[in-house]
Amino acid sequence: MAKAFEPQIVTANDLLLGDVIYRTEAGGWTREHREAAVAHTKEAAEALLKAAEADHLTIVGAYLAPTRLGDDGRPEPTHFREIFRTTGPTFRTDLGKQAEGKSLDEEAA
């Protein structure tokens, strides 16, 4: 039996900031992995990547990365490299996305 297709998302870096970004369903970009569009077939993944690459004037280095759906039905990174890309340096939680997340929570509190 052929191996089941592992769902994929498209990720890249933002041209101006360099920050990690993800392709959305609406054809835009988000900085949140959980808001990324998920491709469930090889064809859908290729189409998602192709559409994303058309934005090459504002993004850099789009590629497909594996994902899985969490309990809330949102995509979660599976590979450790992609997990680190959603946080920032693992030994400095005051830097990168994780730091922004924290300050937002603090604001909300």
Next chain:
Amino acid sequence: MYRYDEFDHAFVRDRVARFRDQVQRRIDGRLSEEEFRPLRLQNGLYLQLHAYMLRIAIPYGTMSSRQMRQLALIADKWDKGYGHFTTRQNIQFNWPVLKDTPEILDALADVEMHAIQTSGNCIRNVTADHFAGAAADEIEDPRPIAEVIRHWSTGHPEFSFLPRKFKIAITGAEHDRAAIKAHDIGLRLKRDAHGRVGVEVVVGGGLGRSPFVGVVLRDFVPKEELLAYLEAILRVYNLYGRRDNKYKARIKILVHEEGIEEIRKRVEAEFAAMEGPSLTPDPDELERIERYFAPPSFEELPNLSPELDEAKAADAALKAWVETNTHAHKAPGYAIVTVTLKKPGEAPGDATSDQMRALADLAETYGAGELRVSHEQNIVIPHVKKGDLAKLHAALVAHELATPNLGLASDIIACPGLDYCGLATARSIPVAQDIANRFKDHDAARAIGELKIKISGCINACGHHHLGHIGILGLEKAGKENYQITLGGDATENAALGQRIGPGLDYEDVGPAVERIVEAYLAHRASPDESFVDAVRRLGVEPFKTAVYEEKDRDAA
């Protein structure tokens, strides 16, 4: 310190202006990434895992207090308040945004700095012994030659598109602190039988996927013929170096495949056919350059400082720090101070902007305003009066810069790894932090003695893991970080590549394994005088292998 002449100034400013234009064209869509990428790399701008990274050259690791302050300013104004000193004697900023990078390069040009030749298949910035001009064991300061090489190689049209990048390192001392045998070309100043100063030329060293220790190409090249000789080597490499396979393109592969005899024959033939004199540096220009590297005027001092001895007797922390972190200076009554950026728990090589400013101020107060970056990711203040050491130490303590661990187990080299680097296969900094914390008792670490641990986050080996007494290489295996351990590497004149001890280890097993290796060393060493690397040479890797794998299984059982 070398000072730019008008040509240098104009050259650097022109590069910044051009880069400003290129960035603008990329932002407004006139340049594609494909077109822009080589241009940004030529100006030291990389795109990493989380952000852009700007790599700034610190030629031969020498900089002034003024330059260090400017780096602090850049860290605060355009980055996140810190910088990372690398094994290439560069500094990297990890968070610049694209539109700011021309501003940063302008701020660098204000203090005669730049990011040229930190990337691309050209002759990269020449690295040098970080004790140059100060070391007691030095024949001559190698930096004027390094500067002449920089003049010759910067933008050299024939060598701008080499098969691959090309790294040259130079030392003027017998004891090699610049890892010259791990470079494409390594240069060591020496005297011939008549007392003339010349250069021993080593070629074909390098780390990465296929590591090699360099071999001597020519025993002695008179100083004035060096550029011509280097040009001959580069020509042979440019012509015969492989361009069909990126992984086989470095000169080390050419030397390995063709053999040193064959390379020597070709280089000598090229050298003989050259119009040597046209490449002999103009003596006036040479003198101009040498003048800039003239040492500060040292006071005539007795070599021993009763003041220091008294202070040491009263302060054990000072005593420990002086013993580990200072070296013999060529001028009596002076010492070379190394400030390790290795406080256990911190990222190796990172300095905050406050620390940079403190180092700049202290170098001005106590060290003729000069600083060095070592390839071991530490900062050197090269000319300090022994009588000032106690005051300097007290000031360093206040800035958390007085860790007495130079050359000890917690003085670890680590590349940025998967916490920053887009090429990484595993993390290296947190591994270094874990190990350093295990050896943070400095008295215990001193009892262990010299131990160089070097960690890379991928096969590219920026962390020089092959040369570590204990080398650690982070890879990926079955979707997890996995670390290979090597023992017995050596970066000095006794250069050697470490030997792998067995299957890779999981992330959380690396620290305990290093501890077991050190315990095995303590149990097996012939005497406290036998260093770790000597013990590995004598015993081979077996006892350490047993300690790592069998004891691990036993503990787990």
